[in-house]
Amino acid sequence: MENDQITFGSVTRWLKIKHLVLVNSLAKTRNMHTTAEHMNVTQPAISKLLRDLEVLLGFPLFERQTRNLVLTELGEFVARYARITLEDTESFVDQVNKLRRGGHGHLKIGTIFAATSVVLPEAIASIKRERPLLSIEVIEQTSNHLLEMLEQKKLDLIIARFTDEDCQPFEFTPLGPEPFCLVANSAHPLCQLEVVPTEALSEWPWVMYPFNTPIRQRMERAFTKFKIVPPTNTVETISMQTFLQLLQSGPMLAMLPESMVQSHLQNGQLQILDTPFKVESQDYGVITRKDEPLSEPTRTFIATLLEFARQRQTATEKKHRSHPRQSR
Incomplete structure (x- = not known):
């Protein structure tokens, strides 16, 4: 079969799970004796199984060296396939057992x-x-x-x-x-104002979502609508933890979902700014x-x-x- 291409039909006829276990184990251990112990068979049986597999594939999977085995280039590809297939099979077995015990996948x-x-x-x-x-x-x-x-x-x-x-x-x-609100830490100077004018918003640093996110794009449209110069002193993040830490660390502003800041509003860490600037809910x-x-x-x-x-x-x-x- 060395000069012939293998086909899907031929592989499904002779390829077995034990072949994949063999290749995966040898790729990890690089040792016939250790693999034989792992598979609970004799070392000659391992040698024959590997030899048969290489004949069926039409190329060597390992180079035999004095102390260990080294994967060939094609052998690395086959070993990767064996590992992925065995992981999928292990997951399949686990899911079947869960279903048999009344689990739900x-x-x-x-x-x-x-x-x-x-x-x-x-x-x-x-x-x-x-x-x-x-x-x-x-x-x-x-x-x-x-x-x-x-x-x-x-x-x-x-x-x-x-x-x-x-x-x-x-x-x-x-x-x-999902309504949004403009917040700052309670010590922010803007929190002292009953109504915050829109022109004051550009004067302070902001924590913002990255530009390619839906909320940021809607904020940019809102800046245009309210004729506000977009802030240039900004930090961009998608991490809520980073948002909160930055808001607490200095006089920064952020537009955040109300649901995400409710507890911080209730304990007084953050405050909603009363301003005409709004970003429509989505x-x-x-x-x-x-x-x-x-x-x-x-x-x-x-x-x-x-x-x-x-x-x-x-x-x-x-x-x-x-x-x-x-x-x-």
């Missing part, structure tokens, strides 16, 4: 930072009470990065901000609006790939998210009716 969620302080924790706690063996992985990033990961099928769903341009290949289900919600069936855990989790979002929206509306001045 794996859910990989991408989320913007604001959602982690709103409906996401409640929804996760709720579904984990019902399905304790459901494995949930949460990845926090900006909306544009999450959309890329969703399109590449690295995530099952994302909770992110919605724009018509971004969501052409996706389905969007709104969870609610819906955030659940985004999935269009025309692709959702797994049962994904459907259940989305339903849970929507229910908690509905409850939160009802509570917010009730609070606004009861305390209109406080909720402003």
Whole structure:
């Protein structure tokens, strides 16, 4: 077979998991004896299995040296395939065992930072009470990065901000609006003013989201609308922790989601500035790939998210009716 190309059909007929275990183990140990012990077979059996595999592939996987084995260039490619396939197989076995014990698979969620302080924790706690063996992985990033990961099928769903341009290949289900507020630490000189004039905002340093994020783009449009010179003394970050630390460390301003700063407003660390400058709220919600069936855990989790979002929206509306001045 040395001069013939291998085919998919031929590989599926003779390639076995034990071949992949052999290559993976030899790539790690570089030693026939250690691999034989690992696979619980004799060293001659290991030698024959490797020789048969190399004949079937049509090229050597290892160079035999005095003390160890060294992967050939093609051998490195085969070893990488063996490692990835075995990792996938291990994950498959783990998921099957969880399902047999009453588990519910794996859910990989991408989320913007604001959602982690709103409906996401409640929804996760709720579904984990019902399905304790459901494995949930949460990845926090900006909306544009999450959309890329969703399109590449690295995530099952994302909770992110919605724009018509971004969501052409996706389905969007709104969870609610995300209002923003302009904040500073309570010792900031602007906090002494009843109303902060818009022209004063450019005179202070800002902490801002990067330019390629939806909120930053809307802020730039708001600067234009209110005829404000965009600040040049800025620090850009997507880290909420960095936002808060910088706001506390000096006289800086930041436009942040209200949900993310509520606790800091309540304990007096931050204060909302009363100013005509506003950035319009934007819906955030659940985004999935269009025309692709959702797994049962994904459907259940989305339903849970929507229910908690509905409850939160009802509570917010009730609070606004009861305390209109406080909720402003």
